[in-house]
Amino acid sequence: MKTGITTAQRLRGILAGSAGNLLEYYDWYVYSSFAIYFAHAFFPHGNQTAELLNAAAIFAVGFFMRPVGGWLLGMAADRYGRRTALTYSVTAMCVGSLAIAVCPTYEQIGLLAPAILLLARLVQGLSLGGEYGASATYLAEMASAGHRGFWSGFLYVTLVMGQLLALVLLLLMQYVLLTPEQIATWGWRVPFFIGALGALLIFWLRRHMQESERFEKSAQQKEKGGVRTLLQYPRAVLTVCGMTLGGTVIFYTYTIYMQKYLANTVGFPKETATLVSSASLFVFAAIQPAFGALSDRIGRRPLLLYFGICATLGTVPLLTVLSGVHSPWAAFALITGALFIASGYTSINAVVKAELFPTRIRALGVALPYAVTVSVFGGTTEYIALWCKQAGHEGWFAYYVSACALVTLLTVLTLPKTTRIDES
Template identity: 80%
Template sequence: MNTVQRIRGIIAGSAGNLLEYYDWYVYSSFAIYFAHAFFPHGDQTAELLKSAAVFAIGFFMRPVGGWLLGSAADRYGRRTALTVSVTAMCASSLIIAFCPTYDQIGLMAPAILLIARLVQGLSLGGEYGASATYLAEMSSAHNKGFWSGFLYVTLVMGQLLALIILLLMQYVFLTPEQISAWGWRVPFFLGAVGGLLIFWMRRNMEESENFKSSHKKKEKGGLKVLWKYKRAIMTVCGMTLGGTVIFYTYTIYMQKYLANTVGFPKDTATLISSASLVVFSLLQPAFGALSDRIGRKPLLIYFGVMASLCTLPVFSMLSEIKSPWLAFLLIVFALSIASGYTSINAIVKAELFPTQVRALGVALPYAITVSVFGGTTEYIALWFRQIGHESWFAVYVSACAFVTFLTVLTLPSGSQIDTSPENTAN
C-alpha cells in the first residue's frame, strides 16, 4: 500500500469518526436548551439531571456495540464495521431531530429519545475499536503515536463542531428563546445529512494489510480467543477508567459546571469550552509525536500522576474564578494533562492484541469501562452538587486517575501489530 492510499484511508476513517462524535456530543452541548422539551418541567438542575441520565444510559449500549461491531471488524473487515457504525449513528440523529416534545406526546418523548440514544450508544461502542484498530494498522511503524493522536483530534473536533454550531446560533442566527423552542433540532438534522457523505467515503476505504493477511490465513477470532488475553483486557479497562472520567469531566461536564456552578452566562460557558477544545485538539498529534520519540509509558505516567494530584486544586480555583480568561487557562492546563492519555491511548490498546481479535479487544473492554465510568461522569457530578457536596466529585475524579496510574505501571513492553515491510510506509 502506498503513502497516498494510506493517508486517504486515514482521512476517511477519521472523518467518519468526527461525524460520529459530533452526533454523540450534540446531545450534551444542546442539553441546556432542549432538556425542558423532553422531560416534565422543573428547575434547571433537575432537568439537566434527567437529560444526563439518558446520556449515561446510552453508554450502556456501547459494550453491545463494541462486541457486535468489534467482532464484525475482525471477521468482515474494519471498513465494513465503520460503514455500518456511521449509518446507525446518523439515522438515530434524524429521529431525535423530528421527535415531538413532552408537551405534545407526554412520556413517549423521553422514550423515543432514549431509544435513539441507545442505538447511538451501540454505534459509538463499535466505532472506537474499529477506528482505533484501523488507524494503528494503517500507520507506519515510526509514527504510530502521531497518527494515533488524530483519533482524539477527530473526537474533539466532533464535539467542537457541535459547540461551534451552538455559538453560531447563540451569537448570529437565533435568540435563546428560538434555540429552546426549535433551534436545537437543527444540529441533529445536519448530522444525519453529513452521514450520507461519510457513508460514501467509507465504502471506498482501503482495507488494512494486517486484516487482509489475517483473513487469508483464516485466523480465528471472537470472544473465546479474546479471553486468552485476560491481562490485556484488564489493562484496557484500567487505563480507560481514569482517562475517560478525566476526559468527560473537562470536555462534556465543564460547560455545565461553568454555567451552573461558577455562574458564567450560557453563551460565555460555551465560548470558554469551545476555545479550550481547539487547544486540546492541537495538543493531540504533538503529544502523539512525542511518544514516538520517548515512548508511550512516560506520557501515561505523566497523566496518571498529574491528574491524581491536580484535579482537586483545579476545581477549587475554578469555583472562585470570575474571569473567563483565567477559567480558559485553567481548563487548558487540565486538558494538557489529559493529553498524556488521550493522544496515545488508542495505539497503546491496539498494540496489546493480535490482528484477529484486535478490534474486539480494544472495543469491548473500552466500551464497558466507558459505560460504567465515562457515561456516568456528568450524572455523578450533578448528583454531588444536588446533595450539597460538589467538592467530592473532584476527589472521585482523582481516585479514578490514580487507578489508571497503577495500571500504567504494569504495561507490558512490545507490540503485537505487524510492522513488516509490507505494512510500513513506502
C-alpha cells in the same frame, strides 16, 4: 513487516476513517452541547438542575449500549473487515440523530418523548461502541511503525473536533443566527438534522476506503476471533479497562461537563460557558498529534505516567480553584491546563491498546473492554457531578475523579513493553 499500501492510500484511508469518526462524535456530543436548551422539551418542567439531571441520565444510559456495539461491531471488524464495521457504525449514528431531530416534545406526546429520546441514544450508543475499536484499530494498522503515535493522535483530534463542531454551531446560533427563545423552541433540532445528512457523505467515503493490509493477511490465514479468543488475553483486557477508567473520567470532566459546570456552578452565562469550552477544546485538539509524535520519540509509558501522576494529584486543587474564578480567561487557562494533562492519555491511548492484541482479535480487544469501562464510568461522569451538586457536596466529585485517575496510574505501571502489531 513490508506493506503494499502506498502513502497515498494510507493517507486516504486515515482521512476516511477520521472524517467518519468526527461525524460520529459530533452526533454524540451535540446531545450534550444542546442539552441546556432542549432538556425542557423532553421532561416535565422543573428547576434547571433537575432537567439537566434527567437529560444526563439518558446520556448515561446511552453509554450502556456501547458494550453491545463494541461486541457486535468489534466482531464484524475482526471477521469482515475494519471498513465494513466502520460503515455500519456511521449508519446507525445517522438513524439515532434523525430520530431525535424529528421527535415531538413532552407537551405533545407525554412520556413517549423521553422514550424516543432514550431509544435514539441507545442506537447511537451501539454505534459509538463499535466506532472507537474499529477506528483505533484501523489507524494503528494503517500507520507506519515509526509514526504510529503521531497518527494515533488524530483519533482524538477528530473526536474533539466533532465536539468542537457541535459547540461552534451552538455559538453561531447563540450569537448570530437565533435568539435563546428560538433555540429552545426549535433551533436545537437543527444540529441533529445536520448530523444525519452528513452521515450520507461519510457512508460513501467509508465504502471506498482502503482495507487494512494486516486484516487482509489475517483473513487469508482464516484466523478466527471472538469473545472466547479474547479471554485468552486477560492481562490485555484488564489493562484496557484500567487505562480507560481514569482517562475517560478525566476526559468527560474537562470536556463534556465543563460547559455545564461553568454555567451551573461558576455562574457564567450560557454563552460565555460555551465560548470558554470551545476555545479550550480547540487548543486540546491542536496538541494531540504533537503529544503522539513525542511518544514516538520517548515512548508511550512516560506520557501515560505524566498523565496518571498529574491527574491524580492535580484534580482536586484545580477544580477547587476553578469553582471560585470570576474571569472567563482564568477559567480558560485552568481548563486548558487540565486538558494538557489529559493529552498524555488521549493522544496515544488508542495505539497503546491496539498494540496489546494480535490482528485476529484486535478490534474486539480494543472495543469491548473499552466500551464496558466507558459505559460505567465515562457515561456517568456528569450525572455523578450533578448528583453531588444537588446533594450539597459538590467537592466530593473532585476526589472521585482523582481516585479514577489513580487506577489508570497503577495500570500504567504494569504495562508490557512489547507490541503485537508488528508481530501479527
